[in-house]
Amino acid sequence: MATKTLDAPAGRGRMKPPKPPKSAAMSEQRFAHLLTLPLAVVLFAVVIFPVLYSLYMSFTNINELTGVNSFAGIQNYIDALTSSETWTATLKTFVYVFWLTLFSGGIALFGALVLNEKFRGRGLATALVILPWAVSLYAAAVIWRYMYSQQFGMFNAILGAVGLPSDVNFITPTSALPLIALAHAWEYSPLGIYFMLATLQFIPADLYNLARTDRLSAWGRFRHVTLPYLKTPLLIFLILVTAEATKGFEIAYFISGGGPGTSSTHLVFLLYKETFVNLNLSYGAALSWILLVLVTVITLGYFWVLMRGQKKDPAEDGANSADARAGE
C-alpha cells in the first residue's frame, strides 16, 4: 500500500504523458462551473444583492435629503400592516388575481381548443394569436385605454353604430378591476394558448377514436380524454398568472391610474404610489416584502393543489389516467 502511493506520483512524473488539450481534460464539474460563473456574477449583482439591499432598506429609515439613515427596526412593517390602505389594496389584489385568472385561463383554454381543431387558415390564426403577447403589457395598456375610452373608445363606437348611447363611462369603481384584468388577459393569454396547445397536440388520436367507439359524446370526450391532459398545464399556467397579476402595474397606470378614487389601487399600484410618488422608500421596501409573502402564499397554494392532484393519480400524469379512462 505504502510503496504504491509513493511510487505512483514518481512514475507519473517520469513518464510525462503528452498533456491533453486543457478543456478536454477538464472535469465536467469544473467545466460547468466555468460556464456558469458569469451567470453567477450577474445574478449576484442584479438579483441577490438588490434583494438583500431591499431587505436592509425595509428595516431602515432612509432620508434621501440628508442622506442620514437610521435603524427603524420593524416599524415600517408595523406601519404597513396597520394601515387600512394596505388591507384594502390586499383585498383588491385578490380580486384582481381572481379576474385575471378567470379571464386568462378561460381565453387560453378556449384558444388552445380552437387552434387544436383542423380548419382552413389555422396556421395563420396560430401565428396571429401571438401578437398581443408581443406588443407587451404597456402597449396593451395603451391600446385598452382607447378601447374603453368614453370619448374615443371602440366599445362606445360600436354602441353608437348600433344606435345606443355612445358615451358610456366603462371605468367605474366597481368595473375598474375586472376591466383592467380583461386587458391584462388579452396580453397574457397567448402564452397560455401556446402552452396548452403544445399539450393538446401530444394527445394520441387513438384515444379519441377509442372514445368514439365507446360512444362518448363530444362533451364526454372532452371531459375524459382532453381534460385530464390539460389539468396539469392549466394549473401551471394559473400559477404563472398569479405571479403575473403582481406585475400588472403599467396596465393600471395607463387605464385607470389606480382609480377612479382608489378603486383599482391593488398592492403593486400602492407600492408604486408610496415609493415613487410619496417617496417613502423604506416603507415601500417593507410593503414590497409583504407583497412577496402574499404572492408566495398564493403560489404555494396552487402547488399544493397540483401536487395533491398528482398524488391522487398514481399514474405519473394525466396521460395515463386518460388512457385508463378512455379504455374503460
Added chain:
Amino acid sequence: MRKISRRKILVYGGALLLLVWTLAPIYWMINMSLSTTVAIGEGRLFPSDPTLCNYVRIFSDTFSCHTADGASAPVVGQAAAIRQGLVNSLIISVVVTLVTMIVSIPAAYAIGRLVFKHKVKILTTIVLSRSLPPVAVLIPFSSMYTTMHLQGTILGLIIIYLTLTVPLVVWILSGFFASLPPNIEKLARTDGCTRFQALYRVLLGAAMPGVSAVAAIAFLTSWNEFTFALILTPATDAQPFPPTLAALFSHVSYPNTNAAAALLAMIPVMIMAYVFQRRIRSLNLVGPI
C-alpha cells in the same frame, strides 16, 4: 352529415371569435392612427378620409399637414423626444440582448446538459428572480442608483434590464438545451473535440433555431420594458420610447397622434414575433417545470 357541418360551424365560429378578440384592439389603434382629429371624436368604426398625417406629426415639429377636413393639424412638438426615445430603445435593446446571450448561453448549456454541484442553487435564484414584481425590484435599484449616479443613464437601464432578461433566457434556454439529443457532445468528444468545441458543435448545429428565438424574446423584453424606464429615466436624454409615449399622453391631447406613436413601437415587435412565432412556439416558454 348534419353533425359534421354543425361541428364545422362551431370550429369556424370559434376561430373567428378568437381572431376578432386578438385583432380588434390592434385594429382600433390602426383606425385611430389613420383618422383625423374630427373623425375620431365622432367614433367612426372605419377611418373616413384616412390620413398619414399623424405619423408625420410625431416625427416632425415643422411639417404642417392639412387633413382632409380642411383644418390644419396642430404641431405635436415632441418629435425630438420621440426620435431620441426610439434610438435609446434600440441601443438599450441591442446591448441588453448581446450581454444577456453572452452570459446566458454557456450557463444554460451547463444547466441543461451537464451535472454539477450548484445547479439547484442557481435554478432557485432564477425562479426567485422571475417571481419578483418589477416595482419591488425598482426600490433597491433606485436607491442604489442615486448613490452610484446611475439614475437617468442608459447604462443604469441596461443593468436593471438584465434582472428581467437573464433569468428568463436562462430559464427557457436551459430547458431547450436539455431537450436536444443527448449524444451530440459524446460524438464530438470521440472525434477529439475539447469540451468547448463540443459546446460550439451543439450551439451551431442543433441549438441555433432555439437560441435565435430566445434572443428575439430578450430583445422584445427590453424593447417593451416600461416600469423601470418610467421611474429611472423620466425626462432625461436616456429615456427610451415607452416612457416617452407615456409623457405624450400627459402633454398632448391628440389620441390619434398617440395611437400612431404607440403603433410605431409595436410594429417592429409584431413583425419580429410573427417571424419567430413557429420557433417561439417550439420552445417551452413556461419553463422546465
